[in-house]
Amino acid sequence: MLLAISTLKKVNTMPTEVKTETLLSVENLKKYFPVKRGAFRRLLYVRAVDDVTFQVPKESVFAVVGESGSGKTTLGRTVLRLIEPTSGKIIYKNEDFTKISLKSLRIFRRKMQIISQDPYNSLHPRKLVKDIIGEGLKIHFHMSSNEILDTVKETLERVGLREEHMFRYPHEFSGGQRQRIATARAIVLKPEFLVLDEPTSALDVSVQAIILKMFKDLKSSLSLTYLFITHDLAVVDYMSDYVAVMYLGQIMEMGTKEDVFNNTAHPYTILLMNSIPVPDPRHKNKKMIPKGEIPSSINPPSGCRFHTRCPYAKEVCKKEEPKFVKISKGHFVKCHFPIIE
Amino acid sequence: MRGDLLDVRELKVVFYTYRGIIKALNGVELWMNHEERLGLIGETGCGKSVTSLSIMGLIEQPGEIISGDVYFEGKSMQKMSMEELHDMRGKKISMIFQEPVSALNPVMRIGFQVAESISRAKDIKIKEAYPEVLKMLELVGLDSKRTASLYPHELSGGMAQRAMIAMALSSNPKLLIADEPTSALDVTIQAQIMELLDELVREMGNAVILITHDMGVAAEFCDKIAVMYAGNVVERASTVDIFEEPLHPYTKGLLKAVPKIGQSKELVGITGTVPDLVNPPTGCRFHPRCPYAMNKCSQKMPPLIEAKPGHHVACYLYTQEGEHNAN
Numbered sequence: 001m002l003l004a005i006s007t008l009k010k011v012n013t014m015p016t017e018v019k020t021e022t023l024l025s026v027e028n029l030k031k032y033f034p035v036k037r038g039a040f041r042r043l044l045y046v047r048a049v050d051d052v053t054f055q056v057p058k059e060s061v062f063a064v065v066g067e068s069g070s071g072k073t074t075l076g077r078t079v080l081r082l083i084e085p086t087s088g089k090i091i092y093k094n095e096d097f098t099k100i101s102l103k104s105l106r107i108f109r110r111k112m113q114i115i116s117q118d119p120y121n122s123l124h125p126r127k128l129v130k131d132i133i134g135e136g137l138k139i140h141f142h143m144s145s146n147e148i149l150d151t152v153k154e155t156l157e158r159v160g161l162r163e164e165h166m167f168r169y170p171h172e173f174s175g176g177q178r179q180r181i182a183t184a185r186a187i188v189l190k191p192e193f194l195v196l197d198e199p200t201s202a203l204d205v206s207v208q209a210i211i212l213k214m215f216k217d218l219k220s221s222l223s224l225t226y227l228f229i230t231h232d233l234a235v236v237d238y239m240s241d242y243v244a245v246m247y248l249g250q251i252m253e254m255g256t257k258e259d260v261f262n263n264t265a266h267p268y269t270i271l272l273m274n275s276i277p278v279p280d281p282r283h284k285n286k287k288m289i290p291k292g293e294i295p296s297s298i299n300p301p302s303g304c305r306f307h308t309r310c311p312y313a314k315e316v317c318k319k320e321e322p323k324f325v326k327i328s329k330g331h332f333v334k335c336h337f338p339i340i341e
Numbered sequence: 342m343r344g345d346l347l348d349v350r351e352l353k354v355v356f357y358t359y360r361g362i363i364k365a366l367n368g369v370e371l372w373m374n375h376e377e378r379l380g381l382i383g384e385t386g387c388g389k390s391v392t393s394l395s396i397m398g399l400i401e402q403p404g405e406i407i408s409g410d411v412y413f414e415g416k417s418m419q420k421m422s423m424e425e426l427h428d429m430r431g432k433k434i435s436m437i438f439q440e441p442v443s444a445l446n447p448v449m450r451i452g453f454q455v456a457e458s459i460s461r462a463k464d465i466k467i468k469e470a471y472p473e474v475l476k477m478l479e480l481v482g483l484d485s486k487r488t489a490s491l492y493p494h495e496l497s498g499g500m501a502q503r504a505m506i507a508m509a510l511s512s513n514p515k516l517l518i519a520d521e522p523t524s525a526l527d528v529t530i531q532a533q534i535m536e537l538l539d540e541l542v543r544e545m546g547n548a549v550i551l552i553t554h555d556m557g558v559a560a561e562f563c564d565k566i567a568v569m570y571a572g573n574v575v576e577r578a579s580t581v582d583i584f585e586e587p588l589h590p591y592t593k594g595l596l597k598a599v600p601k602i603g604q605s606k607e608l609v610g611i612t613g614t615v616p617d618l619v620n621p622p623t624g625c626r627f628h629p630r631c632p633y634a635m636n637k638c639s640q641k642m643p644p645l646i647e648a649k650p651g652h653h654v655a656c657y658l659y660t661q662e663g664e665h666n667a668n
Contacts, residue, residue: 067527174614204384204554209598210610231528234600238608261602275532277557279599281580289532293497309529 023193023225024056024079029088031071031078035298044298048074050249052088053324056193056242061219061226063236063257066246067272069294072229073117075246076195079227080112081105092193110140113186117198119178123170129156130166133185140189155188160214176207180214187218195227200235212239233276237261245269248297248305251324255331265327265338268306304336312337344372345414346516346548347396352409354391354400361619365391367572367626368409370645370653373548373565375515380563380580381552384595386615387569389552393518396550397434398426414515432462435509439521441501445493451478451504452489455511462512477507482537499530506538513545520552535562556599560584568592571616571626574645578652588654590631625656633658 029052032045048071056062066072077083079090081097090097097108116122123132133155134148143151153163159180170178179199186194196215200208212235219226228239236243237257244254245268253266264270271290290309295301301308307317316336324334354366366388373379381389394400396411398418411418413429421429438444446454452474459470459477478485481503493501502522509517519538523531539562542549553559559566560580567577568589576589587593594611613630616622622629628638638657648659 067529176614204615205556206384206595206598206611208610209600209608210612212600212608213610232600234602237602237604238600272529273602275528276602277532277535277555277561279556279560279584279596279601281560281584283560287532289536290529291533293499293530294527 020060021058022055023058023093024227025089025091026055026079027053027089027091029053029075029078029090030086031074031083032086037298046298047071047249047300048297049078049085050300052246052249052251054244054251054254056225056227059219059223059225060242061228061240062242062244063228063230063240064244064246065230065233065236065272067231067294069248069297070246071249071297072231072246073197076114076197076227076229080109080114080195082114106140110136110189111191112193112195113189113191114195114197115179115182115186115199118202119175119182120202122182123178125170127169128166129168129170129181132170132181133188136185136189151188152184155184158187158218159184174207175203176211179203179211183214183218187222187224190222191224193225193227195229197229198231201231208235215239233273245272248295248300250305250334251332252306252335253333255328259328259331263328263331263341265331265333265340266335267310267312267337267339270339271309271311304334306335344374344377346373346375346377348372348412349392349396350409350412352392352395352411353407354388354395355405355407357403357405358619363618364621365404365572365618366395367621368642369395369569369572370574371567371577373550376546376548377565378542378549378551378563380559380566381550381569382554382556382559382566382595383569384554384615386571386618388572389569390520392569393436393520393550393552396516396518397430397436399430431458431514432512433514434516434518435512435514436518436520437502437505437509437522439524441498441505441522441525442493442496444505445501447493449492450489451491451493451496455489455504455508458508459511473511477511478504480510480541481507483507497530498526499534502526502534503537506534506541510541510545510547514547516548516550517542518550518552521554522551523558524553524555531558538562556584556596568595571621572618573626573642573655575627575656576652576654577645578654582649582652586652588648588652588659589627589656590633590658591627594630 029049031049032047035044035046037044052075064072064075078085085098130152133152137143137148137151152166156165161180200211203211218224230236240257243257243260244251247268253260253269260269271288274287275289292309295308303319304317304322307313322334322336324332326332327338327340349369349371352366352369356363356365369392383389395406400406455474455477456467456470459473460467474489475485478488483500483503523534526534535558551562563580566580566583567574570591576592583592587596597609600608611630616626624639624641625643628634635657643655643657643660645653645655646660648654
């Protein structure tokens with residue numbers, strides 16, 4: 001296994017740009033899952049995250065966007081070491097997070113929390129809301145039960161719930177309210193960094209708008225940094241400062257929101273944006289969309305992973321993997337023929 | 342008559358459950374003409390899918406149509422015999438679903454399943470239908486020979502939805518009901534499927550009811566839109582009118598909540614939650630969440646009236662008796 005990985009390893013030009021203070025820095029991160037396939041149960045690897053490098057500036061919203069199978073959820077979980085990375089570095093506040101022993105991880109876990117996609121499965125069904133939110137307080141701050149109750153009450157109000165909700169079970173709440181509970185559970189520990197893994201994709205739009213607004217408000221009042229994982233580019237536009245577009249385990253384009261949306265350089269990003277239905281009936285133009293389907297990440301296409309669906313693909317794209325290069329300050333793209341105006 | 346293809350009048354559907362009686366549809370009014378594309382939009386639990394099942398005549402125990410009727414090409418479906426209903430489904434009305442892979446029979450090859458629907462639509466033997474199968478599969482952009490010999494689990498979501506479309510359109514139905522056909526798919530695949538559907542329906546001239554919660558998909562595909570809330574159609578108008586001059590407070594709220602690329606406006610959600618349909622609010626079911634609610638809103642359900650030519654809305658703001666007139 002080690003051999004297989006080391007031969008795949010390729011030195012990449014690393015985007016090392018120090019703008020504002022960097023909270024989280026991820027370098028050449030890889031996560032391969034072993035799977036057994038075929039009649040001979042051959043050992044293969046799902047390359048869920050394959051050599052990803054990025055930096056999250058402090059108190060910013062860094063969005064990771066991609067289709068299903070792009071590895072965005074695995075990336076979010078690996079960054080928190082909920083899944084152990086195969087290789088690569090995760091540097092949190094100048095400390096190599098990958099080298100910390102499991103015991104001392106606990107201190108970091110308080111500062112780094114996750115809110116997951118499905119508010120129906122992420123809350124313990126047989127625990128009261130006060131216990132769901134208060135459990136972390138007991139573990140991390142060794143608070144007495146009275147102190148816990150007071151803190152839980154305060155936190156519930158922060159996320160727009162009321163005191164009486166403390167003594168109820170998760171099934172008594174709607175999807176939006178459950179996502180508020182999950183948020184309360186995360187922020188009660190006074191974290192610095194939150195991974196939001198598609199936090200609104202299970203919710204209706206009218207509720208989504210309210211929950212997104214809540215995340216925005218909490219970010220400014222608690223000075224949080226978000227790694228915001230989503231498949232919805234419109235939500236990215238609303239929420240984020242920086243964007244990384246992922247495809248088959250790799251970042252295809254990365255930069256500030258303005259760079260990625262207005263000076264789009266990667267064909268995939270352009271086609272992804274074209275695919276989004278526009279809620280405006282007067283906007284009717286024949287648009288170019290990617291052909292074909294997303295290939296398997298067990299056996300990704302050679303060269304540039306997008307070449308099978310790319311309308312601009314040339315011979316070199318099939319053979320040679322493009323480097324992740326800087327095209328302007330803070331704007332990176334992984335393409336042989338980036339579109340630069 | 343309001344619509345020459347379909348006219349749903351004051352349809353009330355309930356479901357008897359252990360929790361009580363769910364009043365799923367509360368007098369739905371819906372109509373459409375031949376070759377029209379109607380978008381049925383609304384949030385989870387508003388009755389979009391129950392409406393489509395009623396049109397197909399598929400409301401079964403523990404559900405029941407307690408009043409109202411569905412007229413298809415002028416004929417009352419309540420009065421149709423089982424044979425007539427059976428004949429209508431598949432031949433005149435077809436349906437495609439949200440989860441294409443689970444809507445297909447897992448133990449039958451795709452070719453057989455398409456052949457089955459062709460044989461039913463054209464009253465021919467299944468074996469005779471095979472040449473047609475390859476034609477249909479090609480029409481929806483699949484590698485026909487290969488796909489015909491595959492089982493549903495061997496297809497991706499996008500391919501399975503293409504196969505479903507092939508089955509549904511093989512009878513060239515008058516009406517195609519597409520129930521969230523792309524909600525389970527990625528955006529790039531969604532764009533492919535919607536483009537395919539658009540082309541095929543334009544060529545074949547089918548009317549379509551597109552059920553969706555995605556305002557973008559509805560805006561791009563539909564001519565008319567009906568907005569549903571908690572078991573009622575609360576507004577119906579042309580797509581342009583719905584997006585540019587929405588009348589119902591719920592529609593207005595929904596549009597303000599949709600994020601759009603390149604729009605820097607803050608999103609505004611709708612406060613409160615969708616009502617429990619076992620104990621729905623009295624009168625207008627939206628009144629507890631409505632910023633313009635008046636006294637009478639909680640007393641009686643407002644009727645769906647034509648507020649402007651071709652623009653129907655169920656709200657007291659636009660009736661003569663309304664205390665205030667908006668705008």
